Amino acid sequence: MLTVGALSRGELDARLAGRGLYLQTGPFINAIRSTISHVSDGIALLYADYPLAASTEFADFHLHFPRSPLPRRLWRAQVRFDHDGVKPFAPLPEDQAWPMFEWVLNWCVSSRAHSYLMIHAAVVEKNGFAAILPAPPGSGKSTLCAALVHRGWRLLSDELTLVRLSDGLLQPLPRPVSLKNASIDVIRNYVDGAVFSRPIHETLKGTVAHLKAPADSVARAHETARPAWIVFPQYEAGAATSLTPLAPARAFMELAGNAFNYSLLGADGFEALAGLIGSSASYQFRYSSLDEAIATFNRLAPPAP
Amino acid sequence: MPGVSLRWRLLPGQRLRHHGWHGECVVFNDLTGDTHLLGAGVLPLLLAIAGGPIDFDELAEARPLLDSLAALGLIEAAAC
Amino acid sequence: MMAPAQLPLLVQLLRAPACVSGWSLKQWDLMLRQAVSANLTASVWSQLDGAGLLDVVPAAARRHLDWAHCLALRHGRAVRWEVRQIAEALAPLGLPLLLLKGAAYVMAGLEAGQGRLFSDIDILVPKERINEVESRLLLKGWMSGHHDPYDQRYYREWMHELPPMEHVKRETMIDVHHAILPPTARAHPDSRLLRAAAVAAAGQDCALVLQTLAPVDMVLHSATHLFFDGEFDHGLRDIVDLDRLLRRFGADESFWLALTPRALELGLQRPLFYALRYASWLLDSPVPAAVMAAAAQAGSPNPGLLALMDGLFGRALLPGHPSCGDGASAFARFSLYVRGNWLRMPPLMLARHLFHKAFISPKVAVGKV
Numbered sequence: 001m002l003t004v005g006a007l008s009r010g011e012l013d014a015r016l017a018g019r020g021l022y023l024q025t026g027p028f029i030n031a032i033r034s035t036i037s038h039v040s041d042g043i044a045l046l047y048a049d050y051p052l053a054a055s056t057e058f059a060d061f062h063l064h065f066p067r068s069p070l071p072r073r074l075w076r077a078q079v080r081f082d083h084d085g086v087k088p089f090a091p092l093p094e095d096q097a098w099p100m101f102e103w104v105l106n107w108c109v110s111s112r113a114h115s116y117l118m119i120h121a122a123v124v125e126k127n128g129f130a131a132i133l134p135a136p137p138g139s140g141k142s143t144l145c146a147a148l149v150h151r152g153w154r155l156l157s158d159e160l161t162l163v164r165l166s167d168g169l170l171q172p173l174p175r176p177v178s179l180k181n182a183s184i185d186v187i188r189n190y191v192d193g194a195v196f197s198r199p200i201h202e203t204l205k206g207t208v209a210h211l212k213a214p215a216d217s218v219a220r221a222h223e224t225a226r227p228a229w230i231v232f233p234q235y236e237a238g239a240a241t242s243l244t245p246l247a248p249a250r251a252f253m254e255l256a257g258n259a260f261n262y263s264l265l266g267a268d269g270f271e272a273l274a275g276l277i278g279s280s281a282s283y284q285f286r287y288s289s290l291d292e293a294i295a296t297f298n299r300l301a302p303p304a305p
Numbered sequence: 306m307p308g309v310s311l312r313w314r315l316l317p318g319q320r321l322r323h324h325g326w327h328g329e330c331v332v333f334n335d336l337t338g339d340t341h342l343l344g345a346g347v348l349p350l351l352l353a354i355a356g357g358p359i360d361f362d363e364l365a366e367a368r369p370l371l372d373s374l375a376a377l378g379l380i381e382a383a384a385c
Numbered sequence: 386m387m388a389p390a391q392l393p394l395l396v397q398l399l400r401a402p403a404c405v406s407g408w409s410l411k412q413w414d415l416m417l418r419q420a421v422s423a424n425l426t427a428s429v430w431s432q433l434d435g436a437g438l439l440d441v442v443p444a445a446a447r448r449h450l451d452w453a454h455c456l457a458l459r460h461g462r463a464v465r466w467e468v469r470q471i472a473e474a475l476a477p478l479g480l481p482l483l484l485l486k487g488a489a490y491v492m493a494g495l496e497a498g499q500g501r502l503f504s505d506i507d508i509l510v511p512k513e514r515i516n517e518v519e520s521r522l523l524l525k526g527w528m529s530g531h532h533d534p535y536d537q538r539y540y541r542e543w544m545h546e547l548p549p550m551e552h553v554k555r556e557t558m559i560d561v562h563h564a565i566l567p568p569t570a571r572a573h574p575d576s577r578l579l580r581a582a583a584v585a586a587a588g589q590d591c592a593l594v595l596q597t598l599a600p601v602d603m604v605l606h607s608a609t610h611l612f613f614d615g616e617f618d619h620g621l622r623d624i625v626d627l628d629r630l631l632r633r634f635g636a637d638e639s640f641w642l643a644l645t646p647r648a649l650e651l652g653l654q655r656p657l658f659y660a661l662r663y664a665s666w667l668l669d670s671p672v673p674a675a676v677m678a679a680a681a682q683a684g685s686p687n688p689g690l691l692a693l694m695d696g697l698f699g700r701a702l703l704p705g706h707p708s709c710g711d712g713a714s715a716f717a718r719f720s721l722y723v724r725g726n727w728l729r730m731p732p733l734m735l736a737r738h739l740f741h742k743a744f745i746s747p748k749v750a751v752g753k754v
Contacts, residue, residue, distance in 0.1 A: 057410040058445050062418060083421070114455040115448060248326035253342050263338055264459045267322060270333040270340060274324040336466050338459070378466075 005048030013040050020062075022053035026162075026173030026221050028109060031059035036067055036079055038097040042197050046176045046210060049218040061108040065097060083108075098197055099208050102178060106159055109173065110260040116162040116171060117272040118260040123161040123170055124153040129228035129302050130170050132161050132280070134258045137205070140235025140287075143183040146211050147290045148297060150191045155217035156225060160260075165268055168275045169224040174217040176210035184209045190290060228303050230255070230282040233293075241292040244284045251282035279303060311382045312358035313371060319379060321355050323348060337378045347374075354380055392667070393709040395419035398429060399625060400669045402436040413446035415708060422706040423621045426453035427460075427500030435496070457500045464491045467506055467557050472593045474525035478517055481596045483509045483583050485562065485606065489597040490626070493586045497629035501622075505549060505558040509580065509598075512563035519547055519561065526553045565606050566613060574609070574651035600634040601647045608660030609653055620702040621667075627660050628668040635671055645679040654684030663698055 004012065004023065015021040016039070020031040023043070034040070053059070064082040068091075077094035081104050092100050110118050121134035122145035131153075135141035142158050149155040155174045162171040176197070179187055184207065188194055195212035230251055231243075255273060256262045262269045281303060287293040315321065322333040328345045343351075350367065351374070353359065361382060364371060374380050389400065394416040397404050408416075420426040430450040433439050442450060464487075472482050485507040490498030510518050523529070527550040529537070537548060545564035551557070564576045579602050586595035598606055607630060611623040634640045648657040658680045664670040665677070685691060703709040 055410075058414040060445075060449070112449075112452050114452040247329060249329035249331055249342055252324075252331050253340070256340055262340075264456060266338055266459055266462060267320075267333055267335065270322060270331075274331070277326070278324070336462075336469075338462060338466070 001051045001054070003048065004043065004050050004052060007052075009040075009044060012044055016040055016043070019056065020059075022056045022059060023047060024051040024053050025105065025175055026157075027171060028060045028113075028173075029053045029058065030105065030108070031056070031062045032065075033063070034065035034097075034101075036065055036094060036097045038079075038094070038198075039065055039101050042098040042101060042210070045195065046197060046212045049213075049215045061105075061112075063101075063104060063108070065101065065104075067094070096200055096203055098210070099178075099200055099203055102176065102210060105175065109160055109162075113162070114261055114265060115165055117165060117262065117265060117269050117276075119161040119163065119255055119262075120159065120258045120260060121161040121255075122158045123156040123225075124148050125156055125170075125225040126153045126298075127302070128226060129300075130156060130225040131229040131231055131297060131300065132170075132227060132276075133231055133233055134161075134255060135233050136258075139233055140183070141233055142177055142179055143186060143235070144233050144287075144290070144293055146177045146179060146183075146187045147190055148294060149177070149214055149217060150194075151294050153297070154220060154225075155213050163227070163272055163276055164224070165265070165272050168227070168272065168279070170227055171224055172217070172221045174213045174221050176213055178208060178210050180208055181206045186290075187211060227276055227280050229300050230277070230280045231285045231297075232283065233285045233287065235288065236286055237288055239286050239288045241287045241289065241296055242285070243296055244286075246282040246284050248277045248282055252277045309384045311361040311384055313354050313361060313364060313380055314358040314383055315351075315355050316378060316381050319355075321351060321379075332379070334378055339377070341377060341379075351379065358383070389669075393419055393704055393706070395423065395425065395429070395704050395706075395709075396621070396667060399425075399432060399628075400667070402432050402438055405433070405438060406441055410443055410445065413443060417446060417449050419704040419706040419709060420453075423704040424502060424619060425500075425622055425625065425704075426450065427457035427502060428622070428625060429500070430454040430457070431496070431500035435499075454500070457502065460502055461491060461498075463557070464488055464506070467555070468492055468595070469593060470525075470552075470555075471506060471508065471522075471559060472595065474521050474527075475518060478514065478521060480510060480514060480518070481583065481594060483580060483596040483598070484586065485509055485565070485598065486610065489586070489603065492595055493597050495629065496633055497626045501626070505560045507560045507562060509562050509565070509576065511580065512576065515547065515561065515563050519550075522550055522559065522561070526555075527551065527559060528553055530558075565609060570613065572609075572613075572652040572655075574605075574653055578651065579606075600630070600637075600640055601643050602651075604630050604634065604644065604660070605648055605651060605653045605657060608656040612656040612659045621704055624664055624667055624702055627664045628670045631661075631664060631670045631672065641673055641676045644676060645683050648680070649683055654680070655686070656684075658684035659694070659698065663702060667702060 007015070012021065016033060017035050020033045021043070023030045023032055062083070065079055066082055068078045078091035079094045079097040079100055080091035081089050081100065119132070119134060121132050122141050123130055123132045124145060133141050133145060145155070145158045155177070156170055156172040157174060158177040160173055162173055164171055184196065184199060188196070197210040199207050199209040201207045232246065232254065252273060255276070259269070262273065265272070285296070287296070316336060319335050323330050325348065330343050330348045332341045332343055332348070332351070334341060347370065350370070371380065375382065389397065392400070394412055398416060417426065420429050426449065430439070430453055433442065433450070439447070439450070468484065468488060475482060484492055487498065487501050487503035488506045490501055529547070530549045530551055545567040546560055546562040550559050550561070565574055565579070566572055579598055582599040582602055583596040584599050586597050597603060604627065607623065607627050611620065611627070645654070645657065648654040661672050661677055661680050665672045686694065
């Protein structure tokens with residue numbers, strides 16, 4: 001299967017500027033059109049390992065990121081997201097085109113893909129079992145996720161946990177890991193050869209950069225995983241590492257509150273979440289040291305068969 | 306009201322889907338789409354009511370709880 | 386106006402679902418994009434389901450339809466619960482709960498209600514009781530959306546409805562109308578006539594006492610809503626509603642006989658004419674020739690104006706997707722917006738949601754209140 005990296009930069013730009021780059025992420029095909037250089041740069045840097053769709057006949061999501069028309073483009077150029085003639089979001093400065101791209105890819109999935117229960121959480125896998133890390137912004141989830149996937153864990157996703165309604169298995173959607181502010185340097189130091197997008201300052205979330213997903217995780221995007229652990233991480237400077245069991249019913253309510261489409265799915269969402277809770281052990285997790293955190297994860301016991 | 310007996314019953318349309326772990330349980334409300342976390346003892350009460358309408362007076366001590374459950378749209382006091 | 390084969394794929398499907406057998410994946414891709422722009426994906430699912438054609442849809446396209454259907458199911462549940470809450474809130478007033486538009490279609494179990502997404506519940510109440518209705522709603526948790534005294538007065542004096550009210554907890558919206566057009570509009574359909582002719586909503590929850598407009602009036606209201614309103618963003622969706630209503634009610638001959646006379650009685654002969662003309666052209670709605678002629682006689686504009694309107698509506702009613710227009714489309718939409726507002730006061734646009742988020746209730750335990 002042809003990957004993005006097999007295209008020359010000229011070919012990549014030509015597709016993006018023309019009929020579209022048909023890029024596969026997990027189970028979704030994205031048709032991307034843009035003439036903004038930040039978008040092409042980001043794709044060339046972070047999506048080289050991703051498959052190109054076998055055909056350009058069909059895409060799940062059609063994404064167009066047009067540049068501002070002249071003369072706007074010459075002064076405070078903007079990027080906006082055009083979704084088949086509908087522009088659901090206000091424009092951002094063109095400098096933030098890359099974070100917008102990543103955010104829009106998330107939005108497309110989380111607002112539509114209702115054959116999954118979709119939870120706002122990172123999910124990683126080792127030895128056939130997956131750990132789900134739900135957490136609000138600021139909890140250190142993405143930093144922890146970025147560290148884990150460079151220490152023996154496979155990345156399924158750092159933002160969107162997809163639970164298949166049909167069988168309860170987790171569908172991978174590996175994409176670049178988004179990191180903010182101090183986390184960027186933490187991971188730069190922690191991971192040899194970490195590849196980052198250019199940090200963008202002054203976004204609503206501060207400074208943002210995206211870390212390239214491990215090639216192995218991308219290559220195994222078709223491999224589902226069994227959920228085994230739900231770990232609510234909380235980073236706290238100087239804290240001792242502690243893993244505390246959490247009552248399943250509480251974990252249930254927390255996850256429901258962190259899901260994109262739990263309410264929309266009604267009874268199906270209820271049953272899917274109950275299945276997830278029933279097959280997993282739930283924990284609160286406090287940590288300050290990445291090494292200790294990873295050691296804790298490596299010691300997690302798989303559920304009884 | 307003389308001659309009319311009130312009974313507690315599940316609201317028509319409620320299937321009372323539930324799952325429990327370690328003494329707590331979650332219940333799905335088919336009508337509102339809400340999800341409720343219930344403490345120990347509440348589910349058995351709901352299941353009893355689901356089994357067949359129960360006379361109002363029989364459950365007088367649980368009245369505040371039953372009023373809460375009615376406010377959530379799970380049960381109602383109906384004249385039967 | 387275009388020949389059927391030149392119509393956008395979405396419109397071809399809505400006209401005649403069987404046309405999808407043999408579609409290429411590329412055609413499915415384009416149709417889905419048109420459907421997204423017209424907010425009709427869930428309607429497409431319903432159409433294909435009704436025609437027994439869901440299984441011929443290729444898997445890649447099928448899942449998009451299923452996703453939209455999932456949304457529609459949830460929407461339907463939310464509507465039914467919301468209508469119930471409104472009925473309970475207003476019960477002490479002894480008024481029949483008369484539903485309009487989407488909520489009416491859903492509660493009456495009409496095809497027009499299947500896959501039909503909308504953000505507000507619309508009801509019709511007598512003008513002289515509107516303050517009581519508002520009071521009951523306020524008591525039961527709804528809030529008026531406009532606190533600005535100017536807005537409040539604007540609505541009460543110039544419009545035919547209360548400012549939209551939002552429920553504090555459920556975040557759902559209700560629009561309380563006392564007429565279907567504002568006093569400033571050119572036509573003044575008499576609400577008392579509409580209410581007098583209202584029928585029981587046969588479909589869903591038997592415990593609730595609900596009404597909808599009579600079939601003829603429902604069609605006329607839909608036509609009025611489309612052709613007097615400024616907003617053509619959902620023009621195709623509204624024509625789909627009309628088509629579904631005409632097909633459902635058209636099985637009864639007395640419906641057709643009553644249609645034009647009733648339009649004249651209510652002063653709505655012009656929108657009726659346009660509705661029948663464009664629904665039959667676009668979606669092949671089965672309008673008997675005699676009825677078409679009667680409606681034209683009663684409500685057609687002069688030939689010059691009609692030609693102009695055909696040109697404008699012909700484009701404005703197509704899906705908003707870039708594949709469906711020529712350069713003239715954006716202009717067509719805008720000029721119809723201007724025209725719409727010439728017939729009535731400008732509507733206020735609000736972003737609204739119908740579904741409430743999962744209300745995670747605090748723990749309820751024995752012994753605690």
